[in-house]
Amino acid sequence: MFGQLIINGLAVGSLYALVALAMVIIYKASEVPNFAQGEMAMVSTYFAYMLLISNQVSWHVALLGTLVFAFALGMVLEFLFVRRAKDPTVLDLIIVTLGMQLVLHGLAGWKWGPDQKDFPLPISDTDVVQVGGLVISYLNLTTMIAALLLMGLLYAFFQYTKIGVAMKATQQNWMAARINGIRTNHILGITWGISSVIGAIAGVLFAPTSTLDPHLMWDPLIKGFAAAVMGGMNSLVGAALGGYLLGFIENLFGLYISLEFKSIVAFLAIVLVLWFRPSGLFSKHYERRV
Amino acid sequence: MAALLKVENLTKHFGGILALDHLSFEVQEGEIYSIIGPNGAGKTTLFNCISGLYRPDEGSIVFDGQELIGLKPHRIAEMGIARTFQNIELFSNMTTMDNLMLGRHIHMRSGVWHSLFLPWRKSLTAREEVAHRARIEEIIDFLELQSARNQLVKSLPYGRQKLVELGRALALEPKLLLLDEPSAGMNTEERQDLFFWLQDIKEDLGITIVMIEHNMQMVMDVSDRILAIDFGKKLAEGPPEEVANHPDVIKAYLGEDEDESAAVARQ
Amino acid sequence: MDMKRDYFEDVQLLKDRAQKIWFGILIITLILFPFVSPNYYIYLINYIAINVIVTVGLNLLIGYTGQISLGHAGFFAIGAYATTLLMLKLHVPFLLAILIAGFLAAAFGFLLGLPALRLEGPYLAIATLGFGMAVTTIIGRVPLFGGHMGLQTPPLSIGPFVAKNDREIYVVIMLFTFLMTLAARNITRTRVGRALIAIRDSDIAAEALGVNIAYYKTLAFAISAFYTGVAGGLMAFVLGFINPNIFDLLQSILFLAMVVVGGAGTILGSVMGAAVVSFLHIKLEAVQNIPGVGQFLVYLSQKWLSVSGLPNFTFVLFGLILIFIVVFERLGLYGIWLRSKIYWRTWPF
Ligand SMILES: Nc1ncnc2c1ncn2[C@@H]1O[C@H](COP(=O)(O)OP(=O)(O)OP(=O)(O)O)[C@@H](O)[C@H]1O
Numbered sequence: 001m002f003g004q005l006i007i008n009g010l011a012v013g014s015l016y017a018l019v020a021l022a023m024v025i026i027y028k029a030s031e032v033p034n035f036a037q038g039e040m041a042m043v044s045t046y047f048a049y050m051l052l053i054s055n056q057v058s059w060h061v062a063l064l065g066t067l068v069f070a071f072a073l074g075m076v077l078e079f080l081f082v083r084r085a086k087d088p089t090v091l092d093l094i095i096v097t098l099g100m101q102l103v104l105h106g107l108a109g110w111k112w113g114p115d116q117k118d119f120p121l122p123i124s125d126t127d128v129v130q131v132g133g134l135v136i137s138y139l140n141l142t143t144m145i146a147a148l149l150l151m152g153l154l155y156a157f158f159q160y161t162k163i164g165v166a167m168k169a170t171q172q173n174w175m176a177a178r179i180n181g182i183r184t185n186h187i188l189g190i191t192w193g194i195s196s197v198i199g200a201i202a203g204v205l206f207a208p209t210s211t212l213d214p215h216l217m218w219d220p221l222i223k224g225f226a227a228a229v230m231g232g233m234n235s236l237v238g239a240a241l242g243g244y245l246l247g248f249i250e251n252l253f254g255l256y257i258s259l260e261f262k263s264i265v266a267f268l269a270i271v272l273v274l275w276f277r278p279s280g281l282f283s284k285h286y287e288r289r290v
Numbered sequence: 291m292a293a294l295l296k297v298e299n300l301t302k303h304f305g306g307i308l309a310l311d312h313l314s315f316e317v318q319e320g321e322i323y324s325i326i327g328p329n330g331a332g333k334t335t336l337f338n339c340i341s342g343l344y345r346p347d348e349g350s351i352v353f354d355g356q357e358l359i360g361l362k363p364h365r366i367a368e369m370g371i372a373r374t375f376q377n378i379e380l381f382s383n384m385t386t387m388d389n390l391m392l393g394r395h396i397h398m399r400s401g402v403w404h405s406l407f408l409p410w411r412k413s414l415t416a417r418e419e420v421a422h423r424a425r426i427e428e429i430i431d432f433l434e435l436q437s438a439r440n441q442l443v444k445s446l447p448y449g450r451q452k453l454v455e456l457g458r459a460l461a462l463e464p465k466l467l468l469l470d471e472p473s474a475g476m477n478t479e480e481r482q483d484l485f486f487w488l489q490d491i492k493e494d495l496g497i498t499i500v501m502i503e504h505n506m507q508m509v510m511d512v513s514d515r516i517l518a519i520d521f522g523k524k525l526a527e528g529p530p531e532e533v534a535n536h537p538d539v540i541k542a543y544l545g546e547d548e549d550e551s552a553a554v555a556r557q
Numbered sequence: 558m559d560m561k562r563d564y565f566e567d568v569q570l571l572k573d574r575a576q577k578i579w580f581g582i583l584i585i586t587l588i589l590f591p592f593v594s595p596n597y598y599i600y601l602i603n604y605i606a607i608n609v610i611v612t613v614g615l616n617l618l619i620g621y622t623g624q625i626s627l628g629h630a631g632f633f634a635i636g637a638y639a640t641t642l643l644m645l646k647l648h649v650p651f652l653l654a655i656l657i658a659g660f661l662a663a664a665f666g667f668l669l670g671l672p673a674l675r676l677e678g679p680y681l682a683i684a685t686l687g688f689g690m691a692v693t694t695i696i697g698r699v700p701l702f703g704g705h706m707g708l709q710t711p712p713l714s715i716g717p718f719v720a721k722n723d724r725e726i727y728v729v730i731m732l733f734t735f736l737m738t739l740a741a742r743n744i745t746r747t748r749v750g751r752a753l754i755a756i757r758d759s760d761i762a763a764e765a766l767g768v769n770i771a772y773y774k775t776l777a778f779a780i781s782a783f784y785t786g787v788a789g790g791l792m793a794f795v796l797g798f799i800n801p802n803i804f805d806l807l808q809s810i811l812f813l814a815m816v817v818v819g820g821a822g823t824i825l826g827s828v829m830g831a832a833v834v835s836f837l838h839i840k841l842e843a844v845q846n847i848p849g850v851g852q853f854l855v856y857l858s859q860k861w862l863s864v865s866g867l868p869n870f871t872f873v874l875f876g877l878i879l880i881f882i883v884v885f886e887r888l889g890l891y892g893i894w895l896r897s898k899i900y901w902r903t904w905p906f
């Protein structure tokens with residue numbers, strides 16, 4: 001029973017972790033909580049859907065196409081909108097991302113209509129693998145593995161590639177990075193691209209368990225935020241751990257308290273964590289300079 | 291004369307930096323007490339501890355017979371301590387008048403409910419607004435801020451902004467006034483005016499002043515006593531002449547001249 | 558000083574004759590309006606007036622205190638459901654019901670304001686977003702609230718007066734809007750309002766002057782929630798029914814858009830923002846009927862998107878407007894209004 005709980009928690013947690021990672025990458029780079037993150041993933045998922053259904057391409061190609069699309073989408077949004085605000089305050093940036101959220105939500109509804117579509121991923125959500133007494137669906141297994149793989153890739157990216165290191169430098173000290181010849185604007189665009197790709201993967205993996213409509217990512221959005229907040233908004237490792245933890249708590253809550261109200265766990269988690277540990281579960285607190 | 295403010299063994303760390311190191315001193319009622327020291331010596335940190343913005347690691351701060359440590363900043367203000375900030379902290383989108391009116395905040399009572407009756411001249415809110423504006427007008431006259439009265443403070447020149455901040459602190463009618471580098475950024479003429487105002491505040495209003503100041507001329511002219519600190523520790527304390535000629539003080543300032551980058555690095 | 562000033566002038570609503578005349582014209586227009594206007598426009602004005610209440614309340618929080626909320630649809634829902642249920646189930650009279658609903662929303666606002674004390678910008682936005690979503694989740698799942706089908710609103714009655722149509726509801730709504738807008742203006746001009754603005758502009762200076770930040774921040778949340786709750790209660794009667802979908806995330810963003818479009822930190826701006834955004838929102842539901850633009854959008858829809866999804870154009874437009882405002886005119890309509898006033902004063906020089 002408990003083992004199954006952990007498995008289920010890890011499976012949804014992987015998804016939350018991905019969304020949280022996507023957010024934190026952007027947050028670290030520019031202190032924007034990206035409220036368009038969910039909609040970016042939703043639009044990318046629709047794009048995958050379109051490739052699969054209307055264009056009848058094989059799903060490998062569709063997936064690859066979607067990733068390219070997502071990357072471009074992230075870069076374009078950053079270039080078109082985020083970059084335009086001059087000396088933005090936090091509120092300004094939040095408003096810009098909300099504006100993008102509306103634009104994307106509207107465009108998706110406009111193009112694909114409000115009706116719910118089934119997302120045809122050739123990985124079954126119902127067929128299961130059995131290990132010991134535990135069951136896990138192929139889709140959940142894929143999600144878990146994909147999440148781990150992505151985390152590994154991200155780690156390697158930040159650690160070993162030139163761009164990744166430059167990104168890290170920019171996050172730590174924008175001014176110094178600039179002086180050292182890093183093109184920080186460029187870096188920010190790439191950051192948005194990468195974040196968008198991670199979100200898109202989460203969307204594609206999530207859509208089969210839900211139905212595809214413009215609201216697809218609302219729920220994962222708030223959970224991603226919850227996970228990111230638990231991790232302190234500032235740490236990739238924290239975000240991933242936060243995602244798993246949230247998935248686990250949610251399943252625990254669903255089992256012992258209420259299945260119906262499972263989805264308010266995210267909100268409670270945000271409030272409680274912020275109340276007791278305002279800078280997240282895994283980071284330390286700073287005294288503000290006066 | 292009794293000590294109005296008594297600081298004992300005050301200590302404050304920031305990570306590895308020891309900003310205040312067992313600092314002790316007393317301020318007598320009615321005096322102008324200046325604090326000097328090189329950049330990063332811990333002067334502003336001391337003010338922030340007194341006004342409750344930082345919580346010290348150790349020590350005590352007794353004001354008017356009551357311990358301040360652990361109190362919220364607004365409670366400390368209510369007890370009669372007002373301050374200005376090194377980097378001006380005005381309410382930049384308000385007029386001078388409204389900025390000063392915030393100094394009256396603790397002397398007013400009207401809350402949400404009362405304010406609904408503002409249109410009636412006899413209402414508590416209206417009466418308060420009128421009465422306290424009249425008080426503010428006195429401060430505006432005192433500091434010669436008439437022309438700035440209805441201007442947004444962000445549109446005022448730097449020197450005047452500093453005055454508005456001073457006026458706002460005075461509006462609180464404090465017993466103790468903490469001034470963090472009041473003359474920084476002022477020209478000679480403005481500094482001269484400030485000199486006279488400080489004396490008036492001390493003599494006519496009877497307010498005790500603790501002042502952080504880098505301009506030695508100003509410090510020497512206006513202070514009753516001076517405290518010199520470095521690395522959060524007391525170097526010397528006493529009448530102006532005595533402190534200015536104290537060997538440790540001279541060394542601290544000369545050291546700064548010889549190697550300014552060291553001081554910068556400490557920040 | 559030799560000349561004695563009358564400081565009451567400083568805080569008076571109407572300072573000179575011109576203002577008094579304009580104010581008089583406004584009141585007469587509002588009174589005459591239902592007698593001359595076609596029904597449809599009365600519905601529209603009711604809708605706008607309710608949004609004015611929300612926007613004014615939300616602006617007290619965002620524009621004045623500098624705290625953000627993406628969860629105001631939650632308070633809106635609380636107000637609407639509480640009013641409706643109190644009247645339906647407990648037969649509480651309308652005025653009492655909506656007052657209780659307002660205070661209930663305020664209580665939730667207060668509670669949400671507590672964690673908000675420790676949060677700055679981004680965190681607060683996230684927490685309030687979560688709050689709004691939690692509220693819709695809960696009302697969608699509890700049978701008492703009618704689940705996803707929602708509830709039918711009872712008729713609006715005050716004593717013997719029963720409002721049977723939009724025209725009669727107008728009277729009630731307009732009174733609420735007028736009084737609450739005036740109240741907000743009084744609050745912002747006096748001690749409490751100054752404390753709120755002070756917190757926004759420099760919280761440390763405010764604290765050092767004796768402003769109890771924790772108190773005023775939660776107070777701002779509570780007042781703002783009260784306004785939104787009352788507005789929600791009124792909206793229930795304009796719509797005739799309520800269900801969870803009305804109070805979703807998009808609604809919260811729409812409220813925020815009204816504040817931003819009007820101009821953060823101004824009451825007059827709130828009125829303008831609520832009016833323009835609500836008007837567009839309703840008008841654009843049938844965007845295809847607007848000459849020129851409509852045809853072009855239909856053509857665009859046929860060619861690239863879909864005709865059935867055309868109503869979503871509204872969101873795209875609002876999104877672009879939000880971004881536009883941040884990039885070009887942060888004070889929104891109020892800023893434009895200020896500038897045009899200066900322009901006309903100096904025209905044609
Ligand atoms: N909130 C904080 N977090 C970390 N370090 C701080 C903080 N506030 C002050 N410090 C450090 O404490 C030391 C003392 O700083 P403080 O501002 O008190 O100096 P000061 O004497 O006022 O200097 P100045 O003359 O430059 O104003 C400095 O090294 C400073 O960097």
Ligand SMILES: [Mg+2]
Pocket residue numbers: 333334335376
């Ligand atoms: Mg200092």
